[in-house]
């Protein structure tokens with residue numbers, strides 16, 4: 001029989017790309033999302049090929065109903081977007097913790113054998129080693145900083161998945177995405193914000209463009225293009241070990257100043273970086289060690305220089321859709 005999946009957060013950036021791939025590969029897919037951040041429009045062309053449940057992950061009955069009869073639950077519903085970690089920490093935890101409890105209860109009720117959890121690099125925050133593998137300690141540097149509502153919610157989710165998993169599931173898999181980017185990824189992220197700001201600044205005559213950033217610009221991230229990311233996630237689904245944790249990303253470390261220069265290059269403009277304060281709790285350096293997933297066959301294909309113009313074009317073309325602040 002065809003394997004069936006429930007994808008929570010399935011109209012979000014990553015969720016919709018996962019749903020699309022699962023449908024393409026012939027699986028039965030049900031999506032649960034309240035569309036607070038996601039949009040069913042992302043799946044408009046394949047609505048006939050999936051079931052859609054519009055519900056809040058915090059509603060236990062709705063989650064139980066949606067999970068009934070599936071083989072696997074992929075749990076991605078969460079409040080994502082760094083600015084929300086600071087502005088709505090209690091909502092981040094409410095959705096994170098109640099969502100995880102509801103998902104596990106629904107799996108237990110319906111005897112579902114497989115649970116896949118989307119976690120995050122924020123569980124280890126500022127790691128002792130870079131590139132960072134899956135074995136580093138999980139860590140909250142400052143419980144008074146609201147930013148760590150997100151990392152805290154993900155740590156709770158991982159610990160629940162592992163401990164319930166050991167006892168009640170055939171296979172539990174945890175994946176930690178590391179800075180996934182691509183067209184239509186949402187607006188509250190560094191690349192979309194750089195593109196929109198650069199586009200607006202291009203209308204001014206200043207040359208080079210004075211481009212303000214948070215921090216010195218030497219902070220690094222390793223960005224993974226959405227197509228590569230989904231390839232990695234499919235490898236996890238196919239070959240991941242019970243109670244396995246997998247970093248999905250690339251090991252190409254890019255300085256934030258370089259991101260700004262490449263966005264300038266997309267618009268055909270020279271820029272000069274104007275440095276600023278880093279948000280409290282921001283990480284100076286992030287690069288996953290992806291050796292564990294590479295050993296299972298994962299190999300990202302997009303260099304950042306090749307993926308950046310694709311996303312820059314999408315935000316350039318769709319700038320009119322940006323939410324007004």
Ligand SMILES: NC(=O)c1ccc[n+]([C@@H]2O[C@H](COP(=O)([O-])OP(=O)(O)OC[C@H]3O[C@@H](n4cnc5c(N)ncnc54)[C@H](O)[C@@H]3O)[C@@H](O)[C@H]2O)c1
Nearest residue numbers: 009011012013014034036037038056057076077078080180
């Ligand atoms: N994008 C990244 O680089 C990244 C990095 C680390 C971890 N993650 C994790 O991966 C998962 C997917 O991230 P994304 O980038 O697609 O984010 P996203 O915001 O696009 O998707 C999250 C989805 O969850 C839904 N959701 C939020 N609250 C809900 C609720 N109360 N009930 C039901 N649905 C709700 C949203 O509507 C949205 O569709 C999340 O768990 C996120 O924390 C993403």
